[in-house]
Amino acid sequence: MVHLVFFTVAASAPLTVLGGGITTTFLVTGNKGTPISFVVLAAVLAFFAVGYAAMSRYVSNAGAFYSYLANGLGRAAGVSGSFIALVAYNTINFGLYGLFGAIFGDFLNTKFGVDAPWWVWGLGALVLVGLLGILRVDLNATVLAVLLIAEILAVCVFDIISFTHPAGGAVDFAGLSVGNLFGSGVGAVLALGIAAFAGFESAAIYSEEVRDPRRTVARATYIAVAFTGLFYALSAWALSVIYGPSEVQGVINEQGPGAVFGPLAQYASPMLADVANVLFITSVFAALLSFHNGVARYLFALGRERVLPEFLGRTSVRSASPIAGSLTQTFLAFVVVVLFVITGRDPVEDLFTWMSGTSAVGLVLLMTLTSASVVGFFRRRPSEEGVWRTLIAPSLATVLLAGVLTILVWNFNALLSPSNPSYLRWVLPGLEGLAAIIGLIWGAALRSARPEVYEGIGRSATQTNIEEQDEYVPVGV
Template structure:
């Protein structure tokens, strides 16, 4: 493959990304303006919980605890498969394959679902502003072509695009916050929107379900660990920044909405106007031009998230192809850009097949395509974090190193327990994320999709162990020893394999 003028098996290009780049990818994946305009308003409308803003701080604390072990392990494991490699090195190789199946299912689901959301937004915007009335799937195809093109170009170019889009949308969110606190309902800023007593009431489960979905993507820094300048520090640093920024930023903006409408009116106003609560306030207090720009950035916010998740899926496919867990051609990179071109193309093909299938059968792009797939993705990502947090404990068990007891045991165990509780709440309240008239069987079938993926992945891992032991031995390997100081990276041959006989290494 290396003789091909377009494809290479030389791997991803090292040293192109720094901490700032990873922060752009991780924060852009959660799309701040989309969270405010879509996630926050829907959370208030569905849950009726006026203290919901504080949930972002609560979940940020949980994710920060998770990040302690995750960051400690990132010093040893640099692999584009991210959580797949973490789980393989901590819970065994077959477990790693199960984790990779969950990751591919979750990240593909949210990425494909976003095409439905973007198509619907673009359809309404272009019809209102340019009198161009086209079907939502046509606009989704336009976005698909753009994302597919960027996905095979240099990763630092992608990061630059995301940085620009993220910076602009954050400016709009800040303007909304300033407008809200400058024009409070009743003439005075109220703290009811961040009062703990108002959060832990009716609707708390639904609040957590929506809030955790807003954080999807924060954990994706490890996907780019082979392309960063300093793998030992960059992933950890970017993850902490992303958790702190998104948690505080989302909490502030959700609180600002309650200040603008009045806490008791936030659920009703959100239910009636949806994103219009945000853009209407900008139009009224900041001017029509700012509101129009904000609408455009709402669109580019979704586009930025699409690009971030596309890059993540492509790198998971690359890692699995390189290690022969999936077909080897997926391990190909572009000679020109160093991008995982095969994985990028496969992801693009899968995305267009799925969202066009929804279009052909006449399903709604938001109520069906986006809501169904984003809900399943949220379950998958939390399940993946539970497995990863548990893997940290397994990885450091019996291994010497500079990490403290807090980093290697206490924080990972706490993270596993807390994320397990979040997963349970998400599953019990999953129906809150769906439209009231959604078929009853989908309320349990959708959250089972990532669970089924884990089972299938585990079975495939065990099959590889039996019929292709050479491929099984590759699972979870550190991509390149030169990325780490001598002695820091794990020896794959000595890794624990929980799916082998007891005590076997």
């Protein structure tokens, strides 16, 4: 379970969220209620986690959401969900290469005078992530665990400094007011906030690789949601406290991520600030690795079930990792990064922001459909989970997530800078809608042209024909 928690939390990467996501949210929106947004989102996702965890006891598949939709809403819906997921997880991965290249290049230039284009460092990270992706899961988990613990400690030091050195000499509680959240820029706040929970599916993705998926996946999911929501709310609040809710936007506009490292240098030591800066870089790298592994396993699940070309279902003889999916994800990332380089786009303002916003829409859409699939799944099958887990909680999650999705799409323009083309407001979130439609069409085509493949869509790896069983037995029993 420890490894699953590390993968799930590391996907959001604490220092990436604080130094990248939270600072960007304050900069773009100036919304004083940004800290409480993490608690609000965590509460919504807690309802989601109830049904999600319950279904994880019955369906174990490296495709997770894909398999859940297939078993709850139908096989064509499962294919549609898998296409949404591939766009969502690939886009956030692509965007992070832009962020990594920019911050790593800036650090080397500032500290050592090494000056090179951002894409040199971005592509270097891409190669390293690709190599780690074909190794064993436990080795990758060890790498992520070391990075995660170190950056959590760094963020904790920043939080302590902030609350012991508040602006004006007193801690301001404006960041914890829900009323402040639902003001200007709330759509951008929720979009960037949901990205902090982007590793939410990781526990179920690795369900085939743990000893007891029935208990492990559920526990890892609950721990990850609670930790992510509370820890990031506290850290966002700390950032507003040390500068003041009305001044934090201006400070970030001048210093960028330096708004986080400056207090460490001033009140602790310059060396600690440098260490935290390095951890910020490794934090982004940890997120890259986690999303890369998630995409590789999605491709593996789809290739194994022949929804996509069969070669994607191949695994490494030595490590048993999904090598074909890993290499495919590396290639896709390379193509996108190169395209942004050729067109002269900014690595953060364009690549990172565009891709993060697109991913956020896809993730919320996917979770909305998954909550609905939980209701459909248990409606047709007897279980011992109870009405709260199988109907009430997932139904509430469906409604709440649909509301969040509406706010995200309607306010998507808040994520774009004035220099970006206006049509991106609809094109970027529209990519997820297009993926959903193509997935539905492809699922319907498989039903007619390849019925044997269609019948195998979304099957649990541990149960051969779950729909024909008179009694639906939980995985691991």
